Amino acid sequence: MPSREQVHNFAAGPSPLPTTVLEEASQGLLNYQDTGMGLCELSHRGKEFKAVIEGAEANLRQLLSIPDNYSVLFSQGGGTGQFSAVVLNLLSAHRLANPVPAEQFTPPPIDYVLTGSWSSKAYAESQRLVQPTFPNAPAFAAPRIAASSKASGWTRLPKRDEYNFSEDAAFVYYCENETINGIEFPSASNSSSDSAFPFDLVPDGVNIVADYSSSFISRKIPHIEKHAIIYAGAQKNLGPSGVTVLIIRNDLLVDTTAASKLFCVPPVPITYEYKILADNKSLYNTPPTFPIYVSALVLKHLLVEKGGLEGLEQTNKAKAELLYDTLDQAEQAGKVKCVVREKDARSWMNVTFTIEGGDDKEKAFLDGAEKRGFKQLKGHRSVGGIRASIYNAVTLESVKALCEYIQAFAKEN
Ligand SMILES: Cc1ncc(COP(=O)(O)O)c(C=O)c1O
Incomplete structure (x- = not known):
């Protein structure tokens, strides 16, 4: 059974939340601020x-x-x-x-x-x-x-x-x-x-x-x-x-x-x-x-740990640029194709692409991703393909790891 640390979760929503937040929330669920009652057990009209x-x-x-x-x-x-x-x-x-x-x-x-x-x-x-x-x-x-x-x-x-x-x-x-x-x-x-x-x-x-x-x-x-x-x-x-x-x-x-x-x-x-x-x-x-x-x-x-909106924007930009650069290179080598053709219309949050070579290759990509702990990369059921959602709680390290996998996959296939 993998731990949170062994998994890179690219879900489109619901999507990953910061581990420290979930730890604090789990405590609050049981006993909110030493009231002896969980947050879900308190009146919505109470002072807490x-x-x-x-x-x-x-x-x-x-x-x-x-x-x-x-x-x-x-x-x-x-x-x-x-x-x-x-x-x-x-x-x-x-x-x-x-x-x-x-x-x-x-x-x-x-x-x-x-x-x-x-x-x-x-x-x-x-x-x-x-x-x-x-x-x-x-x-x-x-x-x-x-x-x-x-x-x-x-x-x-x-x-x-x-x-x-x-x-x-x-x-x-x-x-x-x-x-x-x-x-x-x-x-x-x-x-x-x-x-x-x-x-x-x-x-x-x-x-x-x-x-x-x-x-x-x-x-x-x-x-x-x-x-x-x-x-x-x-x-x-x-x-x-x-x-x-x-x-x-x-x-x-x-x-x-x-x-x-x-x-x-x-x-x-x-x-x-x-x-x-x-x-x-x-x-x-x-x-x-x-x-x-x-x-x-x-x-x-986000305010205290992540440097507010400016810090978030910088990190999100870096994540998106890294992933799109990697995909553009793999596309030049004929291995993948980015769905959004115009660069200034590309989402910083949901990066969509297809794997060249048909369904078997896509399955091989997704199977290999799953083995390496890259989760929930399958595109939306209405369009198929691959979608990596890289919301705020997805780290630059997770994106780097995914890029390395895309590069290795492109080389081997
Ligand atoms: C941009 C956008 N708008 C609206 C919705 C619908 O949201 P909900 O499922 O919360 O109704 C979604 C769901 O993913 C979405 O991504």
């Missing part, structure tokens, strides 16, 4: 958990330099829950900002930027939610594609001249890092790239929503202040599955019941209303206390 959730928020604010006019919320339902919640809440916000009589109300467009499977799923959910509830009634909104790189098989990002934003959209939506194909918008330090998200092309006043599920706290968020909402399922860089973090501009914390009284908006389930969550400091109903606790420990660890 209050300190946990408030500490998590404060550390996240510091780590990401979140502006004061944004709220930080801990929600449930995963990234997929937010595909729905952003539509419902932002259509209410749009309706309240346009309080004309129902007969004069025009359902707004919603602009989606499609760069892979997750943004496509978010778009599909939006289309589903805006369906009229009666025959001949108008749809609640008109989701549309403002840009898409589907024609490339999700191997590149749209370029600036391929975007076509509406003037009056309820919001613009994009996914910062597409976990399955391994496509990510260029980093803040590469913001002049033609593939960078074109914030300046979005018409003034239009809200921008970003899914950061698989790139959260891996590096600086370009133009955090230009976003209306940034959200992330926790189970990659932050903590265990079960908690979703939202960074939301305060003017979007709207009363969705008041919006529904104006008609023309879909109803919002109470636990998905951002204002309810914010008014109750993420404790409207029982939150997932253990995932929040572990996330709080991870945030402290």
